[in-house]
Amino acid sequence: MNREYATENEIEEAKAKLARLREVLNTVLFGQERLVEQVMTGMLARGHLLLEGLPGLGKTELVKGLAQALRLEAKRIQFTPDLLPGDITGNPILNEVDGRRQFVFQPGPLFGNLVLADEINRASPKTQSALLEAMQERRVTVMGETHLLPDPFFVLATQNPIELEGTYPLPEAQLDRFLFKLEVTRNPVQVLERIVKNREIGETPVIPAVLDREELLALSALSRRVFLPDVVANYIARLVHATHPEGSAAAKGLKFGASPRAALGLSAAARAAALLAGRMNASVEDVRAIAAPVLQHRVVLDYTARLDGKKPAEIVAAILEEVPAQERELPKTLKDAKL
């Protein structure tokens, strides 16, 4: 495939812009540098993100901050069991124009650049399905009429992992639509202290806009032009293969492995991570860094592994340990050395 790869100047310029965005977002969300990094990576890779964490950890603040920093239109949908598909996609409304009655499509909250789908697992499967279809196709069809969603279009969905009663867990096929599943972790004491000192309840932090829509789209396009060496592509392929029970010893506790969409996601995310790091090429290290968020929601544990209390993230970590960076291992008469 002939493609024009990103130049050194383009990379340097992008690195500077992304560094500013990172800096701004870190002022919104204290102590979550890794989460910010992963969210930025996901956005550059044009992927949708599933955030899992307890309430009050700053998920909504992060989305709002992103919207302000990128000058994007942000929408928030609180998912409830009685939410209907039309409530999120929009409904045709009978309207009279010039003496003629016709249905006019009234866009729903899905029509935004940045959509925060709060507690997505509380909506009915029908509504979830409507959202996930829009995420995949980036368009909405109502009454036979197709409406394109704005570009860029990102969904950041959240799940509460503790209140499972009355929820509708997302099926594996739908989870596959999310590029990343990110764990929003509890803050340590020092970070909490910083939050207490710098924040007030009900007061929204003021975020300066560091990028606009066009710049974000350009950065996203640039990330796709980052060079992916053959050795990295080979590593991604072997890694995805290793998530299948017959693919590796570590995957014995899995019922199903990751899909080719996961491989594409790893590739896109590795390129985006390289761009964030200011490199002209993706590397095996980039793949390793984003492998857990890309793979952990795409593998299905088998019954025994569930009984053993294993978690997908642990198995993914074991697979990463097992799969070597190079396909051909060192001969037995040589030994590994780190410089």
Add this chain to the structure above:
Amino acid sequence: MANPRDFWAGAAWRLALRRNAASWCDLFLPALAGVSGLAAAVLLILRLLDRDARLLWLAWSGALALAAAAVAMWVARRPYTSREALARLDEVAHLHNRLVSAHAGIGPWPAPRPGVRDAARWHWPRLLSPVAVAGLLLAAVSFVQPPRARSSGRPSEEPAAWSQVSSWLQTLEEAKLADPEALRKLREQMEDLRRQKAEDWYSQDSLEAGDALRQEMEQGMRDMQTALQQSSEAVAEAARQAGRMPSSELKALSASLQQALQGLQAGNLPAGKDLLGALRNFDPANLSRMTPEQMAALQQRLSDGLKTCAQCVGPNIKYGTGPNHSRHGNNPGEGKGNGGPGGGGGTAPLDLDSQATNLHSKRTETSKDEDMSRALPGDVLAVTKGKHTVDKIAQPAAGGAISSAGEGGDAVWRDALTPEESQVLQRYFK
């Protein structure tokens, strides 16, 4: 500072070379160990059978060469390339795949890094252990003789009788004293004994045969020695009384010489033909036919023969040369005896005289030895009158039947057990 491109390309080439060599070693070394193990087993068998192993070494070398070539071809089918080596260098130097990208024309080459030569080190224990195992196996089999092979080797020393016979044969051959044909027969008999299996050299039959050969030869030499002595004395006597000897003595001298000549001809070990011829030509009644030089040569010849015999079997008892022609000599023997290692202390000074020594004793006494510990088997210690105590009740018993049941407390085992068995029982009952 070297050009980064050249530096990394050189490092990748070296790594690829090392990696391919290691792949070759990975496959070849087990083959080396296996082939050597097999060769060691075959070599052990060959050594046990005492066969030539040169073909085995050829086969071993050929198999290794073949294996080396096959492994090289296998490795060459999919060699480790410099590009793969760059990826490896990327990994170990944490370069985030900058090297493979630079190789693809994306981005600059990273600055050279010292120590990159150690990207993959040789695992010496794994590399050398198969070689060591192969070497040790072959060395062990080559240098350590298996027990059976060791036992099949010739004994370090042949039986003493054989050595003595060989020594005598050599002495007689060098002295040209005995008939060569007789010596050849004796040597053949000796070689027959030697040709038997080495482990049978010290068998009872072999030892007895060797001893018989030695005794036969010794007897032959003693007979020859006696005949030579007799001839020598006759020749000396004839020379001493040349032309003045009475006819009766001349006749006796001729008879003695004839008897000696027969002895030299008819013994186990006949004398050589020239010596016999010279003695036959010697006529005591007509000594004028011989020149003094011929006489001296004959005497010298006989004297040398006597010395040769004495060298082999020791000196003969000298006969008296006095007027009575006593058969018993008055002089002690010369040299050591022939028995045992070292030859003993020489012949006993046996002084026998034709005249009995008068001790002027009127009383006959018996000698009595009170010290029974010095008694020898066969010595009569005492003669008494008595009766045989025959058990008239005893009946013939069947094989295995108990003839005497014994009673509790009888210490019957004391005389029936070996000292070792006795010690075991003592330890048990302690």
